[in-house]
Amino acid sequence: MDLFRSMQVFVATVQAGSMSAAASGLGLSPAMVGQHIAALETRLGTRLLNRTTRRQSLTDFGTGYAEQCRDILERVAVTDQDAQASQTQARGQLRITAPTTFGAQALVPSLRRYREIAPEVSLDLTLSDRNIDLVDEGFDLAFRLGSLPDSRLIVRSLASYRMMIAAAPDYLKRLGTPRHPLELASHEAVGFTPSARSPWRLSRGDEVVEVMPRRSITVNHGQAVRTAACAGLGVVMQPALLLAEHVRAGQLVQLFADWQLQERPMSLLYHRDRRMTQALRSFIAFAVDEFGAVDKIRAT
Missing domain, CATH: 3.40.190.290 (D-Maltodextrin-Binding Protein; domain 2)
Structure with missing residues (x-):
């Protein structure tokens, strides 16, 4: 799966509090959200979320990784904004x-x-x-x-x-x-x-x-x-x-x-x-x- 997209899905899940809530906001199915997070965990070799039938919580590693993902996504967004701004008048x-x-x-x-x-x-x-x-x-x-x-x-x-x-x-x-x-x-x-x-x-x-x-x-x-x-x-x-x-x-x-x-x-x-x-x-x-x-x- 696309790493950048999986990071977006993971951050959205953390912010929304659940995969189902994130899925609704992203226009994806809960199963697809789960696949993105599973792909990240496989890539990293560690769990990001502790999941039960009723609730989810970040692991210690997941907490730090979520912050890094937010920073990366913000930097990309800012770069896009700067590129657009450079083409427009101040x-x-x-x-x-x-x-x-x-x-x-x-x-x-x-x-x-x-x-x-x-x-x-x-x-x-x-x-x-x-x-x-x-x-x-x-x-x-x-x-x-x-x-x-x-x-x-x-x-x-x-x-x-x-x-x-x-x-x-x-x-x-x-x-x-x-x-x-x-x-x-x-x-x-x-x-x-x-x-x-x-x-x-x-x-x-x-x-x-x-x-x-x-x-x-x-x-x-x-x-x-x-x-x-x-x-x-x-x-x-x-x-x-x-x-x-x-x-x-x-x-x-x-x-x-x-x-x-x-x-x-x-x-x-x-x-x-x-x-x-x-x-x-x-x-x-x-x-x-x-x-x-x-x-x-x-x-x-």
Whole structure:
């Protein structure tokens, strides 16, 4: 008998609770159901079901085998769904969460290109610096900055967030331009509240420096941090992606361009569930292309 069909019949029998009930649901005779299960038992060399005239129960081996059969049948079903989905246009809704500053300054401006790729997909984007629980709060995908704790999600590593140190021309005119990172210890800085207590780490060749500037002000909003720095309230260290526009406009001056600054890892997180929709698949491909894949996928 066909092994795959026999596995389907066996799982249906376990779920239905009896061969007769399974037979009714499958459109087979009870005798044919029994033949499929007998064929499996002969193939495996052990019993799967303990059967009496009134009831049936799984053997110890049958319990484990039933789980394996369910997994195999699910994988085949998902593969079929994926094959069908690959032939259709991405559509539906995606719920996405991203850090506030990254989302507003980098992700949102890039979404026009995704809309050209997948015009039938609607996006519900939530910007928050809180680590939203995708599973419990019903999100499909999340961008995350920094190291990640263990979770129930698949993690796709993206290009790290490169950092930049800068200050307003007015600030540098008043307090002088630091020539070495250690001089930052005597300078005022504008800090982002979640990371305000962390030292700034710079390296150049074999030289590594960690320095803690004096925080003149800390703010819990990334845009406000940049506004304060442009107003001359202090030196700032933020992602280069976010400061570059202000540097080009002359509002800020980049410092220590020849030093390597610490980087913040950036990741894309999504459900471990293997039932990936075409919409989710298309957005993951877009995000990896847009924000630089590290070619690394892991499950946590």
